[in-house]
Amino acid sequence: MRKTFKDYFVVLFGTAFSRGLSFLSSVLVARFLGPENFGKFSIFFLVSVITWYLPMAFDTSYVRFAKTSNSTAEKNAFLRSSIFLKLIYGALVILLSYPLAIFLARYAFQKPEIKWLLVLALVSGVFQSFLMSIASIFQEKEKFTFFSFLYSFYSGLILVILLLLVAFHWRLTLFSVVLAYFFSSFCVGLFSLFALFIKKFKGFLTVQKEFLVKSFELSKWAFGTNVLTSVFPRLDAMFLARFVEFGLLGIYSAGQQIIMIISVMTGSVSNTFLPKACKAVESNGAFRKFRKESLFLAGLINAALLVLIITSPWFIRLLYGPSYQLAIRITQILLLGWFFHIFYIPFAGLFFALDEADKRFYLEVFKYLVAIPLLLILVPRFKIIGAAVALSATLIINTIVALAVLWVSLRRKIKIYNSN
DSSP: OHHHHHHHHHHHHHHHHHHHHHHHHHHHHHHHHHHHHHHHHHHHHHHHHHHHHTTHHHHHHHHHHHHTOSSHHHHHHHHHHHHHHHHHHHHHHHHTHHHHHHHIIIIISOOGGGHHHHHHHHHHHHHHTTHHHHHHHHHHTTOHHHHHHHHHHHHHHHHHHHHHHHHTTOOOOHHHHHHHHHHHHHHHHHHHHHHIIIIIOSOTTOOOHHHHHHHHHHHHHHHHHHHHHHHHHHHHHHHHHHHSOHHHHHHHHHHHHHHHHHHHHHHHHHHHHHHHHHHHTTOHHHHHHHHHHHHHHHHHHHHHHHHHHHHHHHHHHHHHOGGGTTHHHHHHHHHHHHHHHTTTHHHHTHHHHTTOHHHHHHHHHHHHHHHHHHHHHHHHHHHHHHHHHHHHHHHHHHHHHHHHHHHHHHHHHHHHHHHO
16 A cells, blocks of 8 residues: 555646646736636637547557556557557647637637637647657556656646746737647647657557557547546536636636646546556455555545635635635535545546446446536526536536446456456
């Protein structure tokens, strides 16, 4: 357990450092742009993060198969496959970025004036994603110090650029902030691809069919899961972008920034426990150890969450000012849903380890079947409060159902252990 918690706290520190830097950047941007332009920037940032997050499904596939591979040649073959799939994804997104941006601006957000912001967001997310291909190599090896450094590098770069712009008296406008994010992503992506090409192998476009097929079979479900899990925490903001003015959206986005403190902790759990979950299903003893560590860690995180619920009013007043007062109630409602959901997060990676990635995907679909009706009912009537209540209630319901499904799958696996 000591090694597990050491790994977790290393990843937690790296993730917290990354999110902390991102949080400081968002506060800086919010202060300079004001609620309306910060609302527009929030949509840019939302789309960029989703585009970056989706191809992490290919990194998940690499970690899953490389962790149980016996040779470096096999690991490199799975890595080549994951990068190849990510390149295809990136090329498609860039080619379709303009029509996608028009669709999102006109029909999803009903704000056609932001289409060029969305084009830049889509391309930015593509380039940023290649840094995680390097990070996944260290994740599989459980070298979490290097993983954490790479995870936080981009956020640090953004904050430095923004501070330099302020130091040199460059006026922070929506245009200058978006360009700073875009060119940072572009440079990080090119450097990552160059590093992979030079250091790892010089022909990563040469892939072996058997490894590519195996990677794709898992990745398609992981990708679908990533689509849904990346959109879900922002589903409320997407509904609000359609139903409320930019000022209220900016206030809601400020509340969501506080939730990032919890997502730091939960994201660290997922990154640390994914390679461990692959080993946990190999024996009864390994699973018991995994379960004990998971539940203990979830309890620690919830203790921190209770402290955050109590202190969030102070944080919001201090960081954002009196015009963001309504964000206090938003934050506390959302934290309530996360209190329950945290107990599921350490176990979620078991679906990939059990080769039941499709069940993980369908559980995310179920989450939307709960959330969308609630948002359609509550947002038009209660605005940003309704969005927070809908999201929090969905997290609680989904946690109960997901743990029940996982318990059934594990019982079947335990019977196999006992029969052997």
